[in-house]
Amino acid sequence: MTTSFLPEPDGEPTPEARQLYDDDLAGLGYVMNASRLWAHQAAAHDALFGLLGQCAEAANLDDRRRGILITATASTLGDSYCSLAWGTKLADPSLAASLLQASDDRVEGLDDAERAMAAWARKVVRDPNGTRQSDVQELKAAGFTDAEIVAITLFVALRMAFSTVNDALGARPDAAYRATAPAEVLAAVNYGRPIAPGPT
Structure with a gap:
């Protein structure tokens, strides 16, 4: 089954890789394709997600805002x-479908702070050198402190790094998403690598 451009590491998984697999099995019932890829550098995965957790805490990001x-x-x-x-x-x-399809952030159901965060994330992804003082001011007007703005920006940049590694090395979304993703979300994601073959 093709899940990325690289096979899983040979031999016994490292303790960090085994923990990745065990966490997936406990939470999802299967090992994610991304985890099979990151098993090659599981300690780096842990460090990356440790830093993401620090940023989420510093920016007061609950699950919805993340x-x-x-x-x-x-x-x-x-x-x-x-x-x-x-x-x-x-x-x-x-x-979720509206956020995934939007090219801007005129999305129903977001409050002012969430809208400002989403708009900022898109600007950081598209052109970090194109951001302006006025863009940062929009975040401040929505109630974010300077420290939270740095944490949000770092969170976005780290998520870009994680996605970039997955995408560059051909990691395909897990087959299970055919059954678990809402129909609206499946329809909205018409870009990127296709869902991996295999049973759901």
Whole structure:
């Protein structure tokens, strides 16, 4: 089964890779294709997600806000894997589909702070050198502190790094998404690598 351009590492998994697999099995019932890829550098995966967790805490990101930031980031980057994963995690499938399809952030169901975050994420992905003081001021007007703005920006940049590694090395979204992703989300993700073959 083709899940990425690289096979899983040979031999016994490292303790970090085994933990990746065990966490997937406990939470999902299967090992994600991304985890099979990151098993080659599982310690780096842990360090990356440790830093993402620090950023989420510093920016006061709950699950909904993390989902909004990640879907805005992944869809703008054209990453189908994270779009499907987080579009599925968001509690409102219609909101998720709107975020995944939007080229801007005139999305129903977002409050002012969420709209400002999503707009900022898209700008950072599209052209980090094209951002302006006025863009940062929009975040401040929505209630974010300077420290939170740095944490949000770092969160987006780290998610871009994670998506870039997955996409460049051919990681395909897990076959399970055919069954677990809401129909609206499946329809919205018409970009990036296709879902992997295999049973759902």
